[in-house]
Amino acid sequence: MNRRPIRSAEVVSVGDELLLGVTANTNFTWLASLLAEAGVRVARETTVGDGEEEIRRAVDEAAARAPLVVVTGGLGVTPDDRTRQALADLAGVRLVPDPELLREMEVYYKDRRIRMPRINVSQASLPEGAGKIPNRIGLAPGLRMRIRRAEVFAFPGVPAEMKKLTEDGLLPFLRMRNGEAPIRQRMLRTWGIGENALAEKLRDFLARERPVSISFLPERGGVTLRFRLREGAKGEPEKILAEQTDRAAAILGDLVFSTGGEELEEVVAYLLLLRKRTVATAESCTGGRLADLLTAVPGSSAWFREGFIPYGADRKSGTLGVPEEVIREHGTVSARTAEELARRARAVAGADIGVGVTGVAGPESVEDQPVGRVFLALDSAAGTEVRRWDLPGSRERVKERAARSALDMIRRHLLAEREGKR
Amino acid sequence: MNRRPIRSAEVVSVGDELLLGVTANTNFTWLASLLAEAGVRVARETTVGDGEEEIRRAVDEAAARAPLVVVTGGLGVTPDDRTRQALADLAGVRLVPDPELLREMEVYYKDRRIRMPRINVSQASLPEGAGKIPNRIGLAPGLRMRIRRAEVFAFPGVPAEMKKLTEDGLLPFLRMRNGEAPIRQRMLRTWGIGENALAEKLRDFLARERPVSISFLPERGGVTLRFRLREGAKGEPEKILAEQTDRAAAILGDLVFSTGGEELEEVVAYLLLLRKRTVATAESCTGGRLADLLTAVPGSSAWFREGFIPYGADRKSGTLGVPEEVIREHGTVSARTAEELARRARAVAGADIGVGVTGVAGPESVEDQPVGRVFLALDSAAGTEVRRWDLPGSRERVKERAARSALDMIRRHLLAEREGKR
Numbered sequence: 001m002n003r004r005p006i007r008s009a010e011v012v013s014v015g016d017e018l019l020l021g022v023t024a025n026t027n028f029t030w031l032a033s034l035l036a037e038a039g040v041r042v043a044r045e046t047t048v049g050d051g052e053e054e055i056r057r058a059v060d061e062a063a064a065r066a067p068l069v070v071v072t073g074g075l076g077v078t079p080d081d082r083t084r085q086a087l088a089d090l091a092g093v094r095l096v097p098d099p100e101l102l103r104e105m106e107v108y109y110k111d112r113r114i115r116m117p118r119i120n121v122s123q124a125s126l127p128e129g130a131g132k133i134p135n136r137i138g139l140a141p142g143l144r145m146r147i148r149r150a151e152v153f154a155f156p157g158v159p160a161e162m163k164k165l166t167e168d169g170l171l172p173f174l175r176m177r178n179g180e181a182p183i184r185q186r187m188l189r190t191w192g193i194g195e196n197a198l199a200e201k202l203r204d205f206l207a208r209e210r211p212v213s214i215s216f217l218p219e220r221g222g223v224t225l226r227f228r229l230r231e232g233a234k235g236e237p238e239k240i241l242a243e244q245t246d247r248a249a250a251i252l253g254d255l256v257f258s259t260g261g262e263e264l265e266e267v268v269a270y271l272l273l274l275r276k277r278t279v280a281t282a283e284s285c286t287g288g289r290l291a292d293l294l295t296a297v298p299g300s301s302a303w304f305r306e307g308f309i310p311y312g313a314d315r316k317s318g319t320l321g322v323p324e325e326v327i328r329e330h331g332t333v334s335a336r337t338a339e340e341l342a343r344r345a346r347a348v349a350g351a352d353i354g355v356g357v358t359g360v361a362g363p364e365s366v367e368d369q370p371v372g373r374v375f376l377a378l379d380s381a382a383g384t385e386v387r388r389w390d391l392p393g394s395r396e397r398v399k400e401r402a403a404r405s406a407l408d409m410i411r412r413h414l415l416a417e418r419e420g421k422r
Numbered sequence: 423m424n425r426r427p428i429r430s431a432e433v434v435s436v437g438d439e440l441l442l443g444v445t446a447n448t449n450f451t452w453l454a455s456l457l458a459e460a461g462v463r464v465a466r467e468t469t470v471g472d473g474e475e476e477i478r479r480a481v482d483e484a485a486a487r488a489p490l491v492v493v494t495g496g497l498g499v500t501p502d503d504r505t506r507q508a509l510a511d512l513a514g515v516r517l518v519p520d521p522e523l524l525r526e527m528e529v530y531y532k533d534r535r536i537r538m539p540r541i542n543v544s545q546a547s548l549p550e551g552a553g554k555i556p557n558r559i560g561l562a563p564g565l566r567m568r569i570r571r572a573e574v575f576a577f578p579g580v581p582a583e584m585k586k587l588t589e590d591g592l593l594p595f596l597r598m599r600n601g602e603a604p605i606r607q608r609m610l611r612t613w614g615i616g617e618n619a620l621a622e623k624l625r626d627f628l629a630r631e632r633p634v635s636i637s638f639l640p641e642r643g644g645v646t647l648r649f650r651l652r653e654g655a656k657g658e659p660e661k662i663l664a665e666q667t668d669r670a671a672a673i674l675g676d677l678v679f680s681t682g683g684e685e686l687e688e689v690v691a692y693l694l695l696l697r698k699r700t701v702a703t704a705e706s707c708t709g710g711r712l713a714d715l716l717t718a719v720p721g722s723s724a725w726f727r728e729g730f731i732p733y734g735a736d737r738k739s740g741t742l743g744v745p746e747e748v749i750r751e752h753g754t755v756s757a758r759t760a761e762e763l764a765r766r767a768r769a770v771a772g773a774d775i776g777v778g779v780t781g782v783a784g785p786e787s788v789e790d791q792p793v794g795r796v797f798l799a800l801d802s803a804a805g806t807e808v809r810r811w812d813l814p815g816s817r818e819r820v821k822e823r824a825a826r827s828a829l830d831m832i833r834r835h836l837l838a839e840r841e842g843k844r
Binding site for chain 2: 226308311
């Protein structure tokens with residue numbers, strides 16, 4: 001039996017809907033990230049349609065190149081699902097009826113009071129001799145077989161099933177074969193600074209030769225810095241990674257919001273719990289996105305008091321009672337209105353911190369203010385701060401970035417509080 | 423010159439970040455959908471890392487199989503970007519400095535007051551004889567060249583640049599070569615019914631032989647039915663598609679919310695404008711998601727009056743004044759509380775329609791109500807309706823599905839209004 005560790009893999013994704021651009025291949029992104037963490041490099045990914053011949057070719061080519069091939073999709077229990085037949089052909093075996101699978105299908109249809117389609121009996125067949133990974137969510141089991149010299153794992157394309165079967169079948173196999181994967185990368189997540197400006201701040205740091213390679217990954221939740229151990233780096237991996245990320249983090253200061261992969265809203269939730277502070281929000285242009293992000297965190301009812309979305313032109317003076325003369329003199333999109341929103345949200349909800357958001361999400365400008373202009377205010381016992389942003393991009397992007405900038409404002413406020421600045 | 427229409431293509435995606443699972447390949451999904459609309463079938467997609475050799479191999483293999491190959495990524499102006507060199511090797515030409523590109527790079531860095539890195543001079547080179555597609559957003563131009571017998575287009579991986587260059591360079595080429603693409607598919611979008619139940623409702627319809635093939639695509643915004651014209655179907659494509667989708671739509675009734683691809687929130691916005699109705703929301707468990715979806719639609723300030731998020735246990739009696747005895751007797755997660763939220767949101771905001779949401783997003787249960795239980799209420803001049811849902815899945819899924827079910831409730835209300843039921 002081959003017992004060498006497996007360090008590289010290929011993935012074959014099966015599905016017409018992927019090639020038609022109807023569905024994004026999020027399965028692959030999930031799988032690739034998981035394999036990277038397990039110390040397995042994905043050398044290539046191939047997407048093909050549902051046809052038996054194209055599946056057979058792609059898997060055959062992948063098995064000729066890589067010691068591990070993971071196939072996702074085309075493994076359901078309908079006649080369109082041709083992966084089973086393609087794999088059987090490649091392994092030179094027949095498809096044989098699987099009594100256990102047939103029984104499970106009967107129970108499945110009976111539970112749902114649906115007559116089992118006749119065609120399904122022939123779908124309850126598996127390649128002879130294939131290892132079966134039980135599917136606890138859906139019907140079709142995962143498969144494990146040898147093709148050429150490669151270990152081939154095949155999973156249904158339904159994301160929840162694919163993930164569960166990977167965790168139940170592929171990960172234990174990799175652990176057995178490779179041992180526990182050493183940590184080879186660490187992340188620093190930042191908010192409020194672009195990729196180029198980050199690189200500029202780290203210029204001296206990046207100029208020196210280091211035992212890690214550093215990538216800049218712009219994502220919706222900010223730019224992430226990924227530190228990966230270089231091949232042949234000397235010393236204990238975890239220690240090197242900690243040392244290098246700590247140095248960069250010291251240079252970047254409070255631009256870094258997370259060193260453990262957490263989202264910005266999770267960091268804010270943690271700090272609010274730690275400092276025993278509560279929050280209320282009054283959002284105009286973000287239309288509830290800020291509250292939605294805050295309440296994405298389990299247990300948020302402990303510190304999120306109340307959200308207000310005074311969206312109609314007259315509603316800012318309504319529930320929250322922003323004085324009409326403030327709006328008349330300064331406009332709904334103004335620093336003063338943002339301040340009033342923050343103060344009144346805090347007062348009405350009886351929260352420690354009030355956040356106010358007003359701006360122009362677009363596509364039309366408002367009161368001669370340009371699209372993307374946003375005022376954020378934070379009110380607490382220490383007083384009121386306000387910031388102006390000019391954010392690029394679509395309506396969706398402006399809402400998202402404004403809401404995350406507001407989260408970051410709460411984070412910075414709570415950090416400063418710890419340091420006794422407030 | 424080869425003038426035959428191009429009906430199939432392959433795509434090669436280049437980028438370590440894709441194979442590491444750090445970035446989802448949204449470029450491919452966008453490109454595939456666009457090619458499908460243009461009548462070009464994507465036969466295979468291959469993702470490789472940033473290495474020159476792996477790019478060369480993948481493009482060479484693709485060019486041997488398909489008449490059109492689109493390469494995305496590895497085309498920036500840094501030394502890591504190896505696509506240019508790989509393509510030059512495959513075409514058997516040299517990389518030659520491009521004076522125009524060099525000048526643009528100098529201007530780019532000067533405008534940003536950054537010293538141009540020396541290395542970049544060598545990066546301002548292009549494969550000899552390659553067609554250049556000007557990049558109006560970033561630095562690196564798109565390329566068009568012939569490799570084997572295939573037309574190869576290469577674009578940078580930055581999504582905005584890739585999209586613009588595809589529109590500027592690839593689409594005009596396809597139109598010239600193929601003429602205007604005939605419409606070959608139509609969608610019906612549904613909400614509130616699962617894939618299996620949909621298939622059951624359409625059993626008789628699906629049992630007959632038809633000039634279209636029908637796929638069920640479960641997405642976040644509901645299950646979409648895709649009708650695609652079969653090869654060799656006789657008659658005018660648009661007419662056949664309209665006839666078939668109309669028949670299915672008649673069977674499904676108001677489960678179908680869109681026949682033109684619109685999102686649920688866009689349909690609701692359209693109906694609100696049409697009927698001249700305004701909305702206010704009071705959300706507990708969705709925490710602002712419903713308001714966020716409504717305000718995703720440009721111009722929503724015309725009909726979205728105000729949103730309330732009384733999240734803290736005592737806040738439902740606060741701003742909105744839900745009577746404390748209602749909450750004490752029925753609980754915060756109850757039909758009665760949802761009704762009160764809807765009524766009071768409508769009254770306080772002065773809107774035509776009030777929507778109330780209360781439920782258990784999880785992961786913890788509340789007041790002995792199970793995770794996923796949600797009460798939705800809608801209040802209007804015609805009275806108050808309330809519905810109970812038990813939604814499966816994570817906190818995020820419950821929030822999303824509850825918010826979309828509330829949108830659907832508004833849609834159904836407005837449809838019934840038209841039919842004079844109210």
